[in-house]
Amino acid sequence: MRRLLLASSSPYRQELLSRLGLPFESCAPDIDETHLPGESAEQLVNRLAEQKARALAERYPNHLIIGSDQAAVLDSKIIGKPHTFERAKQQLQSASGNSVRFLTGLALLDSATGRIQADCIPFTVHFRELDEARIERYLRIEKPYDCAGSFKAEGLGISLFRATEGEDVTSLVGLPLIRLVDMLLNAGYDVP
Template sequence: MPDTPSPLQQPTARPLILGSTSRYRHDLLSRLGLPFEAVAPDVDETPQPGEKPDQLAMRLALAKAWEVAKRHPQAVVIGSDQVADLRGEPLGKPGDHERAVAQLRRMRGQAVVFQTAVAVVCAATGYEAADLAPVRVLFRDLSDEEIERYLRTEQPYDCAGSAKSEGLGIALLERIDNDDPTALVGLPLIRTCRLIRAAGIRVP
């Protein structure tokens, strides 16, 4: 008699939840054509002392997923986080124009690694998996005028690193190196698909 697949290998009807209210992640996950609900996680995103950008992104992705999963234990929950890594220093969302100007001035002419982490958990089954999708981006040597013009046009104050690659922010860049084209936008779909399939969600 063949071995019986484990519960994590069997496709289930468990609800799928995106532990985020980011419109960028919502739009990306919608590409898969799966029904899902978006739930805001209540997580302190303050970096810990000495925490590296990739460690911060992974910790927060898991924390967001588990915080939502505790409230929705039967669901498969996706958590994600992105941190811009400038020579080992984490750069988060600027929040306002002044901070965005300062970030882009520091990044012009520099290589920045956007550390995008995704975590998938299910409290009912104990499933937990996470992965990191680093994206190396080379910024052009931007003038102050270009920075001001860009920020006034797109106002990317809710984006790590102050640039929307899916919008006008692509004009700030010289080169992008990565293996998952959606990672820079905020949710690495190739890795996400692999993790939710392992959790029992059929894709496609």
């Protein structure tokens, strides 16, 4: 059976994939993640998920390689990882009382055959009205500066939500496991 490779160094994606109980390796792909002019959020995450998987195909010639990328969209604008307290605060102030759509591109490449399966999985978060004190308290506790949208849904960030909608909550964290299992089964990989 071919081995699994996660084309990511993200601890969040690694934790999610480990939930399936499947042995896997992980390796960070070296790709340019620049948003191209005129590219929609969906096109961006699809392109980057595929590029991440393909970037490692030569080094891992007999693997099923998983690539994933995520974008958060608020008011038709892509919002990325904030990296700082101030930017995270601005993102959450903008999200307050609004809805943020998360698009997660997922690609599974069979590096032996070159066959690729790809999809984009949407998930929407409807935020509560958030005052400045609540936002600052949340950011000081969880420090979600490496997360698109400035929250960790798998942690205290859930308290910021009024509601969510989508088929796979794991897509919100960055690796849609339901769709990934479909792809693995379709590739002939034995998933328990």
